[in-house]
Amino acid sequence: MTIAEKQAELLEELSFFPDWQERYEYVIGLGKKLRPMPETAKTADKIIKGCQSQIWLDAILENGRVRYLADSDSVITKGMVALFIRVLDDETPDQILTADLSFIDRTGLREHLAPTRANALGLMATQMKQRALTLAEKS
Numbered sequence: 001m002t003i004a005e006k007q008a009e010l011l012e013e014l015s016f017f018p019d020w021q022e023r024y025e026y027v028i029g030l031g032k033k034l035r036p037m038p039e040t041a042k043t044a045d046k047i048i049k050g051c052q053s054q055i056w057l058d059a060i061l062e063n064g065r066v067r068y069l070a071d072s073d074s075v076i077t078k079g080m081v082a083l084f085i086r087v088l089d090d091e092t093p094d095q096i097l098t099a100d101l102s103f104i105d106r107t108g109l110r111e112h113l114a115p116t117r118a119n120a121l122g123l124m125a126t127q128m129k130q131r132a133l134t135l136a137e138k139s
Contacts, residue, residue: 002095003087003091010107027076027079030082030083032078034071036071052117053077053120056069056070056071057124057131058131061139065090066089067090076117083107084128093136096128097132
C-alpha cells in the first residue's frame, strides 16, 4: 500500500466518526496501539522540540525502510504521532521525503486542537521527514 493509499484509508476510517469526541477517542486508541518505546530510548536527542507535551521520536533503517518508534506523555499527542507513523512507517526514505503530508489537515483535527497541539502536527511531520533524511544520508 502506498503512502497516499494509507492516508486515504485513515481519512476514510476517521469519517466514520461524525462526533469529534469519537474521533479523539479513535486517535487516542491509535496511540495506545503503537509499538512500545523502551524507556532507554527516550533520550533528549529524540525529543521533538517546540511541543507542549514531551514527544520522543526515533527512527532506524531496516532493509532500506524506515521504522519509527514514538511515545508521548500525552495520550492525544501520542495518538497524533501515531497517525503519521501509520502512514510513514516501513517506507523508504525517498518515499517519506516526497510524501505530501497535508492529509493531516483533511482529518479536521487541527481545527479542534489547542493552538499549541495543532502546532505539534507540523513539527511531527517535519521531524519524521528529517529522521528519514538523516537515515538516507547515512546509508
